[in-house]
Amino acid sequence: MFKKNLVLDASAFIGGYVPEKECNFTVSEITDEVKDLKSLMIMERAIKEGNLIIDQPDEEDVLKVESSIKNSGDNLRLSNPDKKILALALSIKKRKGNVNVITDDYSIQNALKILGIPFRSILTPGISEVYNWKKICRGCKKKFSENYLEDECDICGSPIHKKRFKSSKMKKKS
Numbered sequence: 001m002f003k004k005n006l007v008l009d010a011s012a013f014i015g016g017y018v019p020e021k022e023c024n025f026t027v028s029e030i031t032d033e034v035k036d037l038k039s040l041m042i043m044e045r046a047i048k049e050g051n052l053i054i055d056q057p058d059e060e061d062v063l064k065v066e067s068s069i070k071n072s073g074d075n076l077r078l079s080n081p082d083k084k085i086l087a088l089a090l091s092i093k094k095r096k097g098n099v100n101v102i103t104d105d106y107s108i109q110n111a112l113k114i115l116g117i118p119f120r121s122i123l124t125p126g127i128s129e130v131y132n133w134k135k136i137c138r139g140c141k142k143k144f145s146e147n148y149l150e151d152e153c154d155i156c157g158s159p160i161h162k163k164r165f166k167s168s169k170m171k172k173k174s
């Protein structure tokens with residue numbers, strides 16, 4: 001099975017995303033935005049285990065992000081790390097052929113729409129608790145981790161049913 005390339009922003013870590021099987025990338029600036037200890041530990045372990053790669057976008061992609069945002073006319077409130085994440089997504093797409101961004105940040109999501117890059121969010125908007133997902137194949141009933149991003153089962157090809165359950169962990173305020 002081919003590997004998906006994922007670019008993660010700070011909200012992915014704060015939302016509880018654990019980088020495991022896929023190729024996960026982020027920029028070094030994000031480590032400053034992740035403040036809570038648990039998210040930091042998950043992040044550091046992922047880096048140590050080689051599941052998270054700290055990378056840099058190409059200069060031309062940084063410029064492309066700047067000009068796209070300027071031309072869109074939207075008043076997007078993007079921090080410098082946000083722009084770096086967007087530029088890295090463009091660079092990874094160019095280098096590896098595919099990319100998906102994990103973010104809960106509306107400004108980043110809007111900018112990704114403008115740039116034509118697909119994204120997924122971790123948390124459902126407006127929900128204060130952290131939810132976990134159970135993913136079960138409708139066909140063969142295989143269970144998938146919440147990080148499995150395909151819509152179809154890799155065994156039988158049936159659609160995957162997502163079931164949400166509340167976790168006791170509270171969403172950290174950033």
Ligand SMILES: [Zn+2]
Nearest residue numbers: 137140153156
């Ligand atoms: Zn199945």
